[in-house]
Amino acid sequence: MKGSDNIFDKLSRIRGLKRFATIFSTLKGIVYGVQEISVGAPHIRDNIEIKRYMSCVIIALMPAALAAIYFHGLYVLAIIAVSYVVGGLVEVSFAVIRKKDIEEGFLVTGIIFPLTLPPATPLWIVAVGAFFGVLFGKEVFGGTGRNIFNPALVGRLFITIAFPGVMSGVYKMPLSDAITSATPLGLFKADHVITPVWDLLLGMSAGSLGEVFRLGIIAGGLFLMFIKVSNFRIPIAYLGTVALFAFIGGFFAPNVFAPPLLQLLTGGLLYGAFFMATDPVTSPMTNSGKWIAGILCGIFTVLIRTFSGYTEGVMFSIILVNALTPVLDTAILSIKYKAVKK
Amino acid sequence: MKIKSITFRGGYRFKRFKGQPREETVTLPLPDKVILPLKRDGFEEAMPCVEVGQKVLTGQLIARDDNSLSSPIHSSISGMVESVKKITLNGVKTAAVIIKPGQSEEWAPAHNSPSAWDKMTEDELDEILYISGVSSLGSNGIPTRFNSSRIGKKDVKDIIVAHTDSDVFNVSIQALLGDAGMESVITGLKILGVAFQGARVHVVLSRNQKKIIKELASNFSSDQKISVYGVKPKYPQDNRNILISSIPGINTHTRNIPVFNLQDIVHIYEAVVKKKPLVERVVAFSGSGFEQNRHYRLRLGTLLEDILKGKTAVPKSVRFIMNSVLNGKALDDLDRPLTEKMHQIIAVPENHEGELLAFARPGMRKDSITPVFVASFLPFGKKLDTNINGEERACISCGFCADVCPSRLLPQLLHRYAERNIINEKLVQYRIEDCVDCNLCTYVCTSKIPVAALIKKGKEKLAADGLIQEPGETGSGKDSNPEKERV
Numbered sequence A: 001m002k003g004s005d006n007i008f009d010k011l012s013r014i015r016g017l018k019r020f021a022t023i024f025s026t027l028k029g030i031v032y033g034v035q036e037i038s039v040g041a042p043h044i045r046d047n048i049e050i051k052r053y054m055s056c057v058i059i060a061l062m063p064a065a066l067a068a069i070y071f072h073g074l075y076v077l078a079i080i081a082v083s084y085v086v087g088g089l090v091e092v093s094f095a096v097i098r099k100k101d102i103e104e105g106f107l108v109t110g111i112i113f114p115l116t117l118p119p120a121t122p123l124w125i126v127a128v129g130a131f132f133g134v135l136f137g138k139e140v141f142g143g144t145g146r147n148i149f150n151p152a153l154v155g156r157l158f159i160t161i162a163f164p165g166v167m168s169g170v171y172k173m174p175l176s177d178a179i180t181s182a183t184p185l186g187l188f189k190a191d192h193v194i195t196p197v198w199d200l201l202l203g204m205s206a207g208s209l210g211e212v213f214r215l216g217i218i219a220g221g222l223f224l225m226f227i228k229v230s231n232f233r234i235p236i237a238y239l240g241t242v243a244l245f246a247f248i249g250g251f252f253a254p255n256v257f258a259p260p261l262l263q264l265l266t267g268g269l270l271y272g273a274f275f276m277a278t279d280p281v282t283s284p285m286t287n288s289g290k291w292i293a294g295i296l297c298g299i300f301t302v303l304i305r306t307f308s309g310y311t312e313g314v315m316f317s318i319i320l321v322n323a324l325t326p327v328l329d330t331a332i333l334s335i336k337y338k339a340v341k342k
Numbered sequence B: 001m002k003i004k005s006i007t008f009r010g011g012y013r014f015k016r017f018k019g020q021p022r023e024e025t026v027t028l029p030l031p032d033k034v035i036l037p038l039k040r041d042g043f044e045e046a047m048p049c050v051e052v053g054q055k056v057l058t059g060q061l062i063a064r065d066d067n068s069l070s071s072p073i074h075s076s077i078s079g080m081v082e083s084v085k086k087i088t089l090n091g092v093k094t095a096a097v098i099i100k101p102g103q104s105e106e107w108a109p110a111h112n113s114p115s116a117w118d119k120m121t122e123d124e125l126d127e128i129l130y131i132s133g134v135s136s137l138g139s140n141g142i143p144t145r146f147n148s149s150r151i152g153k154k155d156v157k158d159i160i161v162a163h164t165d166s167d168v169f170n171v172s173i174q175a176l177l178g179d180a181g182m183e184s185v186i187t188g189l190k191i192l193g194v195a196f197q198g199a200r201v202h203v204v205l206s207r208n209q210k211k212i213i214k215e216l217a218s219n220f221s222s223d224q225k226i227s228v229y230g231v232k233p234k235y236p237q238d239n240r241n242i243l244i245s246s247i248p249g250i251n252t253h254t255r256n257i258p259v260f261n262l263q264d265i266v267h268i269y270e271a272v273v274k275k276k277p278l279v280e281r282v283v284a285f286s287g288s289g290f291e292q293n294r295h296y297r298l299r300l301g302t303l304l305e306d307i308l309k310g311k312t313a314v315p316k317s318v319r320f321i322m323n324s325v326l327n328g329k330a331l332d333d334l335d336r337p338l339t340e341k342m343h344q345i346i347a348v349p350e351n352h353e354g355e356l357l358a359f360a361r362p363g364m365r366k367d368s369i370t371p372v373f374v375a376s377f378l379p380f381g382k383k384l385d386t387n388i389n390g391e392e393r394a395c396i397s398c399g400f401c402a403d404v405c406p407s408r409l410l411p412q413l414l415h416r417y418a419e420r421n422i423i424n425e426k427l428v429q430y431r432i433e434d435c436v437d438c439n440l441c442t443y444v445c446t447s448k449i450p451v452a453a454l455i456k457k458g459k460e461k462l463a464a465d466g467l468i469q470e471p472g473e474t475g476s477g478k479d480s481n482p483e484k485e486r487v
Helices: A007-013 A015-032 A050-072 A075-098 A105-112 A123-137 A150-160 A166-167 A185-193 A197-202 A214-226 A234-252 A258-263 A271-274 A287-305 A314-336 B122-131 B182-195 B210-219 B240-246 B262-272 B304-308 B400-404 B411-420 B426-431 B440-442 B450-462
Strands: B005-006 B026-029 B033-039 B061-063 B079-089 B092-101 B158-163 B200-206 B226-231 B280-286 B295-299 B318-322 B344-349
Touching: A007 A015, A015 A314, A050 A075, A050 A105, A050 A214, A075 A123, A075 B026, A123 A150, A123 A287, A123 B005, A150 A166, A150 A314, A185 A258, A197 A214, A197 B026, A214 A271, A234 A258, A234 A287, A258 A271, A271 A287, A271 A314, A287 A314, B026 B226, B033 B079, B061 B092, B061 B304, B079 B400, B122 B182, B122 B262, B122 B426, B158 B182, B158 B240, B158 B262, B182 B210, B182 B262, B200 B210, B210 B226, B400 B411, B400 B440, B411 B426, B426 B450, B440 B450
Parallel strands: B005 B226, B026 B295, B158 B200, B200 B226, B280 B344
Antiparallel strands: B033 B092, B079 B092, B280 B295, B318 B344
C-alpha cells in the first residue's frame, strides 16, 4: 500500500472534487494512518493520537448511549444521527473553507450533545442545537482547541432557553411512552420525594437520554480516568464538593437541600462531571486550576439546584466555570510564576 | 552505608522496548584505517606531533597542545600515519590524523609511573588523567592542573557519576566492564576521590541494579566522600540538570559539576591502573533495525560505515541515531569516525507506510503514556519506528506534556507563544529557560505538535535578544527547588 495511489488521493485529484481535498485527506488518515515521519529528535513518538483519544471517550459513553436506546427505542438512534449529520456538516464546511483537516473533536461532541437531551426532543430541535453548538460553541472561536465553551453545552443551553416549553415537557419514564416532567430532582423540590437509589443507578427514572443509566456512566467515567484520557481532578472535586455542600446545607436546612446521595445520583451531575466538565480544551490547564474548577462547578450546581427556579444546575454550572476558566488560568499563572524583576 | 533513594517529578519510564542490547561485548577485527579528529567535542584542536609516514603504536600520542583547552589524542591502532587533513565533524572543521594499520599490534603505555595507583600523589594522577586523553570525557571534561576543562579544579565540590538505565535503550553495565569486572568501577571511583580531594562523588544508579548498588555500597561504606543513590529509571534522569537538582545538598547554582557515566569511570581505571590511553569505546547497538543487539568494543576513529556494514536487519530502511532516540542526533552521514562521546548507536526502522485503521487496533506492541493500548497490560516487547503515529492537530490541552515535564513547566502554554511568534518576557516569566531539552513533551503529544522544537525556538530567540542565558550555558535554572514550584 503506497501512500500515493490510494482511493482518497485519486478522488482528491478529480477536478470537481478538488475543493473537498481536505475531506479526502481526513478520510485517508482514518483508513490508512499517517505516512509522516519524525524530523530530528525525538525520533520516536507515543502511539496515542487524537483519533484514539476521541474513540476512547466514545467507548466510555457507550453504556449510557446503549441504555438510552434500550429505554427509549430506536428514536434515540435518530436523535444521535441528526446530531452527527448536522454537527458534522458544520464542522466539514468550516474545514473545507479553512482548507484544514477535519478535527476529530466533533465525533465526541456529536454524541455527547444528543445524550443531554430529553427522550422526546423533536428532531428539528436536535438539529438546531447541534448546529448552534458546533457553530457558536466552537467554530466562531477558531475551531477545536480554541473554544472557550463546551460546544455540546452551548447547543443544549441554546435550545433550553429558546424552546423552554418543548424542552421541559419531553421527559419520559424509561420503557414507557408516557410523557412526564417529574424528574427525581423535580420530585424532591416539589414534594420531597426521594427516589430509591437502585432506580437511580439503573436508570428507572425520568431524565435526559444519557444521564439516567448511572451505573454505566460511572463505569465509563472511571474507565476514562483510568486510561488517563480524562483528568481525575475535576470529577473528584466536582462530586466531592456537591456531596459536602449538600451535607452541610442539609445539616442546617434539611428541607431545602436535597441530601448528598440524591444530589449525586440525580440530574446530569454524573454525566456532566465525568464527560463535560473534564473536556480538556475548556478546563483550566494547571492541576490546581482543575481542582478549583471542579469545586466551583460543585458549589454552583448545588446553589442553582437549591435556590433557583431551575431544578437542574449542572449545565449552567459547567458553562459558568468554562467562562471563568481563562481568568482562573491567568490568576494561577500569575501566582505560580512571579513576574521577572529586572 | 545507607543507599539514598532519589527521584524527580515528571518524566516517563520507557519499558520493554524490543531491541535492548544483550550483555555480551564483541571485539571486532581491527579496522582498515582510522580517522582521528584532533578536536574533541567541546574542546579546541590539539597540535599534531606525528608526521606523515611515521610509524605509530596503539596508544601513542599523536597530538597535544597544553596551551589551549584541548585533549591529547592517541593513535587507536598500530601502523603508519597516512595523512593529516581537514575533515568536517558535526559541522565543524578540524584536522584529523589518518592511520593505516601495520603488522604489529603493540601498545604504548599511557604513563610510565612505577607506583601502584594508591601510592600516587594527586599531581601524578592529574597528569595521567590528562595525558591519557581520559580528561576529555564527561559533560565538562575532567578538570586537572592542565588545560583540560572549563571548570577550575579547585572549584569542583561535587562530581556526579550516573548510569540510570532511564532511556529507551540502555548500555548494559556488565558489557562495559572489562576483565576486571566491578573492580574497575570501584577503583575508578576511588581514583576520582583521590584526584579530587575536596569534592564529593555522587554515584547515581538505577535502583533495579540491586547487585551493583550493593557491591558499591559495601565498598564505600566507610567512605564519607562517595555516596550511592538508587533512582527510578525514568527518562530523563541522566540529564545533567535533572541529576543536579535531584541530588540533595548540591549547590544548584554552580556550573562546576562534572558529570560522568560508568564507561568514563572504567576509562579512568584503565588509564591509571592498566596504563591504557583512551583509544576504544564500548558501543551498544540497539533498536530493532539491527540484526543483533549487542555491544561492540571498537577503536576510536573507525568509520561508522565500516562498523555498521552488514549489521542491519535487511531489507528495511533504518535511521541510525547517536546515543538516544529522544534527544540524540541522527547519523545521516556514516562517513565519519567513531568518537569518544558515543556510547550507543540505535537503528530505528523508518516507517513512511502508515497502518490500516491504526487508531482502532488493540495495539499489542504500542507504547503510550496512557494505557489506551493493550500493550500496557501485556508482557510483550514494544516496537518503535520513526512514524509520528498521528496527524498534527490543534492542541487540546490534554496536559500530558505538563505531566511528564521534568522541569515542571507548562509546555502546552509555552508552545502556544512560540508558535505565534510571541517570544518575549512572558516566556521568561514562565521559566522557559528551565527547559532541559529532553523532548518528552513532543514524544507524548496527542496532537503530534513539535512542542519541544517550538520551545527551543523560543529559547534561542530569547537568548539572541539577551533575555536569557545561551542554551547549554545554563546551570540548572535559577529556582530549581521543586518544593517552590508547586502550586
